[in-house]
Structure formats: structure tokens, C-alpha cells
Amino acid sequence: MDAARWIYPSPRGLYVEPAGLFIDPPGAVDRAVITHGHSDHARPGHAHALATPATLAIMRARLGGGFAGTTQALAYGEAIRIGGVDLRLVPAGHILGSAQVVLEHAGQRVVVSGDYKRVADPTCAPFEPVGCDIFVTEATFGLPVFRHPDPLGEVRRLLDSAALFAERCHVVGVYALGKCQRLIALLRQAGYDRPVYLHGALQALTDLYVGEGIALGDVRPVADAPRGDLMGAIVLAPPSALADRWSRRLPDPLSALASGWMRVKQRAKQRGVELPLVISDHADWHELTRTFADVGAAEIWVTHGREEALVHHAATHGLRARALALVGYEDEGS
Amino acid sequence: MIAFASLLERLIFSPARQTKLRLMTEYFRATADPDRGYALAALTDGLDFAHAKPAAIRALVESRVDPALFAWSYDFVGDLAETAALIWPEPASPRAPPPRLSEVVERLRLAGRSEVPALLGAWLDTLDATGRWALIKLISGGLRVGASARLAKTAVAALGGEDVAKIDEVWHGLAPPYASLFAWLCGAGDAPRIDRRTAFLPMMLAHPLDDGELDTLDPKDFRAEWKWDGIRIQLVSFDGERRLFSRTGEDVGPAFPDLLAAAPEGCVIDGELLVRTGDAIGSFNDLQQRLNRKRPPASLVAALPAMLRVYDILFEGAEDLRPLPFAERRGRLERWHAARLGNAAIDLSPLVAFADWEALARHSAEARPRAAEGLMLKRADSPYLAGRPKGHWYKWKRAARSVDAVMMYAQRGHGRRSSFYSDFTFGCWRVGPDGAALVPVGKAYFGFSDADLARLDKFVRGHTVNRFGPVREVEPSLVCELEFDSVHRSPRHKSGVALRFPRIARIRWDKPAAEADRLDALVAMIDG
Numbered sequence: 001m002d003a004a005r006w007i008y009p010s011p012r013g014l015y016v017e018p019a020g021l022f023i024d025p026p027g028a029v030d031r032a033v034i035t036h037g038h039s040d041h042a043r044p045g046h047a048h049a050l051a052t053p054a055t056l057a058i059m060r061a062r063l064g065g066g067f068a069g070t071t072q073a074l075a076y077g078e079a080i081r082i083g084g085v086d087l088r089l090v091p092a093g094h095i096l097g098s099a100q101v102v103l104e105h106a107g108q109r110v111v112v113s114g115d116y117k118r119v120a121d122p123t124c125a126p127f128e129p130v131g132c133d134i135f136v137t138e139a140t141f142g143l144p145v146f147r148h149p150d151p152l153g154e155v156r157r158l159l160d161s162a163a164l165f166a167e168r169c170h171v172v173g174v175y176a177l178g179k180c181q182r183l184i185a186l187l188r189q190a191g192y193d194r195p196v197y198l199h200g201a202l203q204a205l206t207d208l209y210v211g212e213g214i215a216l217g218d219v220r221p222v223a224d225a226p227r228g229d230l231m232g233a234i235v236l237a238p239p240s241a242l243a244d245r246w247s248r249r250l251p252d253p254l255s256a257l258a259s260g261w262m263r264v265k266q267r268a269k270q271r272g273v274e275l276p277l278v279i280s281d282h283a284d285w286h287e288l289t290r291t292f293a294d295v296g297a298a299e300i301w302v303t304h305g306r307e308e309a310l311v312h313h314a315a316t317h318g319l320r321a322r323a324l325a326l327v328g329y330e331d332e333g334s
Numbered sequence: 335m336i337a338f339a340s341l342l343e344r345l346i347f348s349p350a351r352q353t354k355l356r357l358m359t360e361y362f363r364a365t366a367d368p369d370r371g372y373a374l375a376a377l378t379d380g381l382d383f384a385h386a387k388p389a390a391i392r393a394l395v396e397s398r399v400d401p402a403l404f405a406w407s408y409d410f411v412g413d414l415a416e417t418a419a420l421i422w423p424e425p426a427s428p429r430a431p432p433p434r435l436s437e438v439v440e441r442l443r444l445a446g447r448s449e450v451p452a453l454l455g456a457w458l459d460t461l462d463a464t465g466r467w468a469l470i471k472l473i474s475g476g477l478r479v480g481a482s483a484r485l486a487k488t489a490v491a492a493l494g495g496e497d498v499a500k501i502d503e504v505w506h507g508l509a510p511p512y513a514s515l516f517a518w519l520c521g522a523g524d525a526p527r528i529d530r531r532t533a534f535l536p537m538m539l540a541h542p543l544d545d546g547e548l549d550t551l552d553p554k555d556f557r558a559e560w561k562w563d564g565i566r567i568q569l570v571s572f573d574g575e576r577r578l579f580s581r582t583g584e585d586v587g588p589a590f591p592d593l594l595a596a597a598p599e600g601c602v603i604d605g606e607l608l609v610r611t612g613d614a615i616g617s618f619n620d621l622q623q624r625l626n627r628k629r630p631p632a633s634l635v636a637a638l639p640a641m642l643r644v645y646d647i648l649f650e651g652a653e654d655l656r657p658l659p660f661a662e663r664r665g666r667l668e669r670w671h672a673a674r675l676g677n678a679a680i681d682l683s684p685l686v687a688f689a690d691w692e693a694l695a696r697h698s699a700e701a702r703p704r705a706a707e708g709l710m711l712k713r714a715d716s717p718y719l720a721g722r723p724k725g726h727w728y729k730w731k732r733a734a735r736s737v738d739a740v741m742m743y744a745q746r747g748h749g750r751r752s753s754f755y756s757d758f759t760f761g762c763w764r765v766g767p768d769g770a771a772l773v774p775v776g777k778a779y780f781g782f783s784d785a786d787l788a789r790l791d792k793f794v795r796g797h798t799v800n801r802f803g804p805v806r807e808v809e810p811s812l813v814c815e816l817e818f819d820s821v822h823r824s825p826r827h828k829s830g831v832a833l834r835f836p837r838i839a840r841i842r843w844d845k846p847a848a849e850a851d852r853l854d855a856l857v858a859m860i861d862g
Contacts, residue, residue, distance in 0.1 A: 144421050276347070
């Protein structure tokens with residue numbers, strides 16, 4: 001049986017028919033598998049939700065205890081069978097708890113990557129390539145202009161700027177889940193041991209990461225900090241807060257933004273960013289295309305992002321490729 | 335090249351003028367000749383490489399990268415230099431040392447067309463993404479890093495604690511890499527001496543009149559004259575050397591040999607360059623035909639002879655008249671002109687008499703000659719000052735014309751608007767035997783706020799009915815009020831008309847498309 005007959009895109013999301021389940025459905029369904037905790041993938045209201053323990057914990061923290069009728073935690077590597085489909089979750093390297101969904105049915109293996117990256121991240125398990133017949137990939141940075149530099153190098157640029165403009169408070173816009181905690185971990189990796197200050201909206205998920213055993217050092221709420229302590233300090237905030245009244249109480253704030261989009265200078269300028277940091281939790285073009293080779297799939301399906309170029313690339317490398325045109329997913333941090 | 339790239343990158347991300355000035359002054363202080371001189375030339379748009387045009391850059395990139403991937407990337411990024419810089423493959427082996435800025439400039443100047451791609455490719459292989467971006471921006475002209483030519487000159491002036499006006503005075507007699515200028519400002523030489531006979535003098539420019547500003551001005555202090563719809567020109571003529579400089583100091587003389595031949599000796603004159611058709615003044619479109627021909631054929635010169643309508647006199651012989659008040663210069667200009675009445679290529683822009691602003695407004699509305707686009711108000715006591723000094727000259731443009739048109743197509747914008755749908759084609763209704771159909775009448779891509787831009791972009795994405803490459807056809811349902819200066823006949827456009835300076839005045843979210851204007855309304859506005 002052709003795989004496209006038992007797994008296919010539908011208006012309610014990517015559907016696995018024999019198992020009756022949707023992967024990351026944009027609206028409430030009966031049975032959902034959630035790849036990771038970002039809100040455009042992890043929606044509330046499903047009758048039954050299956051995910052890694054960390055993803056379920058993140059959903060609970062963001063959506064409250066009753067976010068789904070029943071939940072089922074599946075650890076990385078643990079296998080279950082639903083309606084004749086063998087299913088397991090393997091690390092995707094995107095954020096804490098993020099998983100690829102490995103599905104086997106009728107002698108075919110399909111891997112749904114969810115969002116992923118290949119570069120090392122101290123806050124989550126690394127991406128694990130799984131050989132398959134069909135690889136369903138994201139395409140957030142699916143253009144060859146996207147090549148993420150070494151994240152430690154980017155963090156060093158932030159530290160250099162904080163040393164040079166020691167009187168200015170460095171406010172870095174970060175996504176609340178994943179980017180925030182990864183940036184703190186990277187700062188620690190770069191040897192920065194001063195306190196890192198957090199906007200209130202970032203506190204709960206950072207506490208959750210620490211509770212999951214990820215060491216982030218001295219992290220404090222910015223609201224409690226004396227103004228004098230914030231000169232030359234690093235403050236993390238949601239991107240929307242950068243241009244907001246909130247940042248005005250900080251001493252001479254210098255706005256930075258950590259995102260893969262910062263690779264495009266015109267984008268950074270549009271957003272009024274003075275210090276763009278190219279740090280992304282998504283695979284860049286080279287990671288995406290390298291992954292196609294690593295998993296050895298003959299067919300590539302592209303879910304969301306800039307799919308045309310990836311489909312073209314796959315086709316010119318002898319792979320069958322199609323854009324699924326799934327709706328409901330957002331671009332990272334934009 | 336590395337220091338220059340880093341300067342450009344810091345400039346583009348620094349919103350504050352003072353920060354930009356400091357960055358540039360520091361760069362000029364820390365960088366040696368001739369690199370800093372070429373950087374100054376780049377920042378003031380003074381570099382031009384004949385064989386390194388956007389098409390050549392594109393071809394070079396496409397020799398290393400799949401053209402389809404490049405096209406998608408360019409559509410997304412919206413800036414050729416940046417797309418090329420980002421997509422350029424990183425070399426596998428260790429990089430060779432990057433070139434100095436001066437090496438790039440000097441070698442590109444001497445290189446033939448066929449040598450450019452190899453040179454450029456080799457340099458790009460030595461640079462990181464920011465270096466590549468700076469190199470491509472440098473050679474393709476127009477840095478657009480948020481620092482004007484004037485700001486760059488101000489930063490240079492600050493090196494020696496001088497006023498920027500002192501730089502302006504000598505600027506057009508100098509050439510890159512400006513060694514004598516830097517030597518002077520760094521205290522290692524005297525101010526550069528320039529050849530007055532062929533040097534452009536910085537022009538005096540006007541401010542647009544703001545709403546209500548007239549009420550604060552006393553009509554008695556001002557003189558009025560028509561603002562002619564040609565191009566502003568400075569004629570410099572000494573010892574048989576003659577130049578026609580545009581507002582920016584570009585020498586356009588070779589395109590107008592007839593005017594050069596007729597130019598009087600021993601003067602610097604400020605005026606408007608126009609062309610004649612028979613006894614009348616030609617339209618701006620007529621002038622455009624002459625401007626487009628660097629070496630015009632005799633037939634074109636005969637059909638559209640050039641003339642100078644004079645506004646002001648800056649030098650008469652060796653005498654610098656610029657410090658005199660306008661009223662006094664005007665007297666000198668009239669006497670100068672009266673002595674040359676036989677010269678058909680020169681005429682005098684008359685003053686417009688008026689008692690008060692209302693009388694002037696009425697006169698302007700009722701008696702404006704066809705070739706005038708509005709009025710100039712000049713203080714009677716103003717000296718001739720370089721640049722756009724406040725409170726001296728004002729331009730009072732005639733009310734723009736307008737039409738309600740329907741959005742038909744949209745394309746992504748560039749620069750600050752990259753990735754937004756911000757370039758729109760609008761149409762009006764043409765009624766034919768088969769009913770009414772929209773015909774495109776023009777493109778407009780400014781006149782709206784960033785908030786409007788976001789809404790327009792959203793509208794385009796939500797109402798796309800068709801795609802032609804980067805162009806989206808939208809459902810014809812959104813009406814915008816377009817303002818423009820004038821309408822001309824145009825055989826090149828399907829509608830037969832072309833708008834001059836169209837802009838979006840208002841977005842009519844409320845107005846049904848069927849109620850937009852008909853093409854007839856535009857045809858009725860054609861004026862020459």
C-alpha cells in the first residue's frame with residue numbers, strides 16, 4: 001500500500017488514518033500526537049493527547065491542568081502500537097521534550113520531524129536521524145540564504161557589546177519557550193556568571209526547565225532588580241516587549257533579538273534591532289538538506305515554511321517531494 | 335574591506351544620527367589613505383563602476399548557485415546585495431586574505447567587462463557574509479545604510495573641527511580618494527584649492543510649505559516666481575570652459591550641446607533647463623527625451639532645442655554675488671539678462687507680483703502657466719546659501735490631482751519594506767461594448783504609513799487570485815485614492831495614460847470597487 005493512503009494532510013492536520021490520530025492538529029481533535037510544546041503545535045482541547053513527558057509538562061504549565069481529556073506520556077524510544085501502526089518518539093533537538101514521530105505501517109516507515117535542528121543545544125536531547133521511506137520535514141528556514149552561524153559566536157558578540165556599552169542595559173528579545181532557556185545556557189557555556197534577568201512572562205517556563213534538571217545558574221526577575229544593577233546587565237524579554245513601554249524603565253536599553261531571521265539585515269532593521277543575534281532553534285538550509293541525506297528517504301514532504309525551494313532542491317537531487325500546505329503554523333519568533 | 339564592512343553594518347543598525355556621525359568620524363580617523371577616501375566616495379555616492387552592475391552580480395551568483403533557488407531567495411530577502419551575500423557558498427578551504435577597499439576600487443576601475451566576474455568571485459571567496467554584503471553594496475552603488483551624503487561630509491568635517499559648509503565649498507572640485515581634503519582636516523595641509531572655472535557651487539534649495547505656515551510669513555518679506563517643470567541647472571562658464579550641473583553636481587552638459595554653445599561667458603547662473611517645441615515650452619516628457627540621450631542626434635536637438643530660464647546669478651565675472659540679498663541679486667540678474675536679449679537660449683523667469691497670500695493663491699490657481707508646477711517664495715533679504723537652509727526659500731506646489739482607483743496587482747517591496755507587499759498596480763474602469771473592465775493606470779508604492787502597509791500586505795495575502803512569478807493578482811475589491819502631479823498620454827501603457835508621481839493619498843476600505851473612477855476621468859486631466 002502506498003503510504004500516501006494511510007497518512008495524508010487534511011484540513012484538520014496531518015492524519016494517520018489506521019490509528020485515527022492527527023499530528024500537531026491546529027484545532028481540537030479526538031486523538032492527537034504533539035511533537036513539542038510551542039503553542040502553534042500544542043493546542044488545547046483534544047480528547048486524547050500523546051507526547052513526551054516533558055512536552056506534557058510544558059503544556060500543563062502553559063495551558064493549565066485540563067488541557068486535554070486524557071494524556072499519555074511516551075518516553076523517547078518507547079514503542080506502542082495503535083490501530084496497526086507502530087509509533088515511537090525520538091528526539092528532534094528543537095526544544096526540551098521535542099520529538100519526531102516515527103510511524104510504521106504496511107512495511108513502510110514515515111518520520112514526521114516536527115520542528116528540529118541539528119546543532120548541539122545544552123537544553124535538549126540531540127536530533128536522532130532515523131532511516132525512513134518518507135520524511136516529513138519543516139521548512140521554516142528553507143532557503144539557501146539561511147546559514148546559522150555558531151551560536152556561541154553570537155553569544156560572544158552579545159557579551160562583547162555588553163562590555164563595550166557597559167552603561168547600557170542589553171535587552172534581548174527571545175521566544176519564551178526554548179530560546180530563552182537555551183540563550184541562558186549558552187551564556188553560561190561562554191563563561192558568563194553574572195545574574196541573567198528575566199521579564200515576568202519568561203519566568204514560569206524557565207522554572208520548569210530548571211525543575212527538569214537543566215542548570216541555568218543565577219536567574220532573577222527583572223522587576224525586583226535595582227536600576228543600578230541593570231546597567232550593562234543582560235535582560236531577556238519576549239520580542240514584543242522590546243518596543244513596548246516596559247523597556248523604558250531600563251537604563252538606556254540596547255535592543256537585541258535572538259532569531260534565525262536576524263540573518264537578513266533588512267529584517268533586523270525593520271524591527272528596529274540594534275544588535276541582531278542569529279540564534280535559531282530551527283534547522284538552517286544546510287541542516288535541512290543534510291538531514292534528507294542522513295535519513296535516506298526517497299520521498300520528502302514539506303509541512304510549513306518556505307517549501308518551494310526545498311521541494312525544488314529535493315527534486316533536483318532525485319527525490320520525490322511535495323509541499324503539504326498545512327495551515328496554522330507560525331514562523332519562529334516573527 | 336573588513337573595517338568598511340563593519341562600519342556599514344553598524345550604520346545600518348544605528349538609528350541615532352549622533353551615533354552614526356561618531357561611527358563615521360571614528361572610521362575616518364582610524365583608517366589610512368586612500369581607503370578612507372574611497373569609503374567617503376562610497377558614502378556620498380561618488381563611485382561608479384561601469385562593468386559591475388546588478389545584472390553582472392546576478393549572473394556571477396547564478397554561476398555558483400542554482401538560479402531557481404536564487405530567485406526564491408531574492409523574492410524573500412528583497413535586496414539583491416543581501417541575497418547574493420547570504421547565498422554565496424562558503425569556501426571549503428581556508429580563506430585568502432580579504433582585499434583592501436582601495437584595491438577593490440582601483441582594480442575595478444581599470445578592469446574590462448570580461449575581467450570583472452573573476453575578480454569579484456575571488457574577493458567574495460575571501461569574505462564572510464557581512465563582508466560580501468558590503469562589497470556588493472559598494473560596487474552596485476547606493477549603499478542605503480541610513481547615512482546621507484551630507485551626514486558623511488559632516489562626519490569628515492568633524493575630523494578637523496570644521497563646519498560642513500566649508501567642505502561643500504570645495505567638494506565639487508575634488509575627486510576620490512580625497513587625499514588633500516583629509517590632509518587639510520587632519521592638520522597636515524592647507525584647505526584644498528579648486529579650479530573655479532569648472533567647479534559646481536552647492537545649490538540653494540527650498541522647503542515645502544507646510545499647512546498653515548503661510549500665516550506665519552509676512553508677504554512683504556517675500557518675492558514669488560514660478561517653479562518651472564524642468565530640471566534645476568547651474569551653468570558655470572569661465573574662460574571658454576562651460577559646464578551644466580544638475581542639482582547634485584552631475585555634469586549633464588554633453589546631452590545639451592546646443593545650450594553649451596549658446597552659453598554666455600564669465601558667469602555662474604542658476605536656472606531651469608527646459609526644451610521648446612515650436613514657440614511653446616515642451617512638457618517634462620519632452621525634456622526626458624533629451625535627458626535620455628547622452629549624445630543627442632541633430633534631429634532631436636532641432637526638434638526639441640534646450641533653453642535655460644534663469645532664476646539667479648551667483649558669479650558675474652570674478653565677483654561672487656552669493657552674499658548679496660536676493661532682491662539685489664535679482665537686480666543684477668535682470669541687468670545681466672537685458673544685455674543678452676538676443677540670445678534665444680536664455681530667458682528670464684519673471685517675478686509674480688502679489689499683494690497678499692490669498693491673491694497669490696488665486697493667481698496661482700487661475701493664471702499658472704502650463705509649464706509651471708507651482709510657485710517659489712524667496713525672502714528678499716536671503717543670501718544664496720548652500721543646501722536647504724531653514725526660513726529662506728519655500729516651494730508652494732499646486733494642488734495635486736487625484737483619482738479613485740482599484741488595486742489590481744501587488745509585488746513585494748525592497749529595502750525597509752522587503753517581504754511586505756508594498757508595490758501596487760492600480761486600475762480604473764474602461765467601459766466598452768462588453769461592459770466595464772479595469773485597465774492599469776499606474777503603480778504607487780508610497781504615501782501610506784507602516785500601519786497601513788501592514789493592512790495592505792494582509793489584504794494582498796488574503797485576496798490573491800493569481801500568481802505570475804513574484805506578482806500577485808488580487809481580487810479587484812480595494813479602492814485607493816491616488817494623488818499625482820499630472821497625467822500624460824503614453825502609448826506604452828495599455829490605458830494610454832501615465833501618471834506623474836502617483837502616491838496613495840487614502841485607502842478607501844469603505845468604497846465599493848464599482849464606484850472607483852473611470853478612465854475617462856483621467857483622460858480629461860491630460861495636460862500636454
